[in-house]
Amino acid sequence: MTDSHVVPQPNSADQALRARAERVIPGGLWGHMTARILPEGYPQFFDRAEGCHLVDADGRRFVDMMCSWGPIVLGHHHPAVDAAVAAQAARGDCMNGPAPVLVELAELVVATIPHADWCQFGKNGTDATTTCVTVARAATGRRKVLVARGAYHGAVPWCSPSVAGVTAEDRAHLLFYDYDDVASLHAAAEQAGDDLAAIMASAFRHDMGQPQVMPTPEFARAARALCDETGAALVLDDVRAGFRIDLGGSWEPLGVQPDLSAWSKAIANGHPLSAVTGRERFREAASRVFSTGSFWCGAAPMAAAVATLTELRRVDGPGRMRALGQRLRDGMAERAARHGLRIDQSGPPQMPTILFADDPEWKRGFAFCAEALRQGAYLHPKHNMFLSCAHTEADIDRVLDAADAGFRHVAR
């Protein structure tokens, strides 16, 4: 892949693929990656990827700020990850049980994450959050789970943001609090009474279309204290943020450790894997809960995870992504101001959300992103974005140049 971004071409190949997809896939694509929710001109189909660069089906090249919505943390085709996957796959991947790499990975996870006395693996983030809830219920013999209003914890009936096909019973034992609001957390816990199984919290508030909110230490400590008092499990949903904020878990900087954590996205640099980690007190319950899948012992994604976590430790991945994200944030602020525009930048620098002031329907955000895309930067107008260790300062500066064109477009 060359280092220059190409002049945008009409996306006719993408349109043709979408028309074919529309016939054989409901709505053209399921889930969060549908391009229907994105600004005009965004591609649906991608031809190839290298580092932090994507090429769509029409040959248009972008500096990517979504990292596949999180998984790509070292960049596409990272040599250490690719080599580990190739070596393991050449021996065996999906066999009648795990390969020895399972033990290597589990030991590495337990050594990396302070609260982890044990771990187990799955494929989806939803596998991990669902297992956390089930383990908490099995361990406590209780049913109620507190979740934050509007938080995303997966895409099955108990937690899906959609209500299509969901019954009232699927969510009968959920109680809701407002993220980072101690009083509402206490109120929800009171409602649960002596039936409180778990308090679930995302690493920070990262609801789509809203400014991100970092938890205060007071909030995290209040959740921890409630669980200590009641015996409920404090469950950290680190599926989205895990391994970008702190390799030990996203609440490590707050000094608060969960009882159970759910991990996925960045754990294996794009290879399908998720994990549950937990404290000793929940080990026995975890061994009783039956969680499994046909591919959960697949060895190649585990080899990818060992290589990914090792590399993230070696290069201080979170620190590197934080510095790059800060460069992006500072540059965005400077350029928006230059065009007389007010923007809201929120969340940790390595997972930035950029929203325009007074833009409740994200119209400016869409116009901004559409123009930046034409200039070779793939940004998101509503969702948090993701840095990777493959981004360079030059990549960030290229994104800022594209953003500058976007701001100019909006300012007009």
Next chain:
Amino acid sequence: MTDSHVVPQPNSADQALRARAERVIPGGLWGHMTARILPEGYPQFFDRAEGCHLVDADGRRFVDMMCSWGPIVLGHHHPAVDAAVAAQAARGDCMNGPAPVLVELAELVVATIPHADWCQFGKNGTDATTTCVTVARAATGRRKVLVARGAYHGAVPWCSPSVAGVTAEDRAHLLFYDYDDVASLHAAAEQAGDDLAAIMASAFRHDMGQPQVMPTPEFARAARALCDETGAALVLDDVRAGFRIDLGGSWEPLGVQPDLSAWSKAIANGHPLSAVTGRERFREAASRVFSTGSFWCGAAPMAAAVATLTELRRVDGPGRMRALGQRLRDGMAERAARHGLRIDQSGPPQMPTILFADDPEWKRGFAFCAEALRQGAYLHPKHNMFLSCAHTEADIDRVLDAADAGFRHVAR
């Protein structure tokens, strides 16, 4: 890999890995692949695989009759699958959206499966069964789902064979019938009244530890008729059997087509992928249900699936596996009789279950399998096994030689 099976060695490497795993994974391993449920001497960890041959962590070599509990349908390291995966992975795997291979795969699935007007993909069999239930509820606006007593449809609270951490509400809308029993199906449907969303059925009854039962055409037709009368969805759970009985779906030989089907295991020869297929009537509901995961647009497993389905069509995979399975079945019957033993062989030949008569605790089965393992054949004493297209007649004969030693051991 050489063609001879080695003399069994003590499994000390496996024991050492198990001891390490026990410290960092609850119970040493989650789910269905735990070796704790297998006879003494069975390995937990595998070093490598080729075709239908496995080598465990101690270098013991086996002809494998489990095929990774289903996924390996063409054999490990099938050249066409490996080449397709390598070519796609070299371009891109987990990107900001799918690669064009998604469209190719979806068109191939729709062209291969007569009832499929559309499809979508996930990672786990449980993803697919859960989506089928949710789509059926979304389409009908009803809640009750009929499932067969004892049937396995996945490993999350609504369907898990375990009750640890499961609440009553998780299963509030399930009603049960006996597989292949028309009267009990009607009784369950009556119980559902005007709230019947779906009838779910496995391809055949394949409950662990029991003889397998093929459905009669009358049963399949009764299920179809009930759904036609009520507007409920007929859901075929083809996760385990799919692509081994008939490439168009396991009820094609019965002449009965479902409304929705769940697929996984064999779809991509061991690469993580599952699918839901459905009729036109359920397309709109499928587009409303939010099912997604971080890796569900991963392109390498889709390339594996295109290669796998293409090869299965080219070589008539189901026919080949049926013939090999019949050779195994005939040989097992002959050898058991020679040793004066009565065995029960059930299910389609390509997915055989072998149980001993008067062996309610599977003690003979365990002794038989343990001895066959020592002789180089990996069989299962309680669960159905799986043929693959990589098995040769010589492999089957080697398994029969090992089984002969097992029968001799049991007869003594």
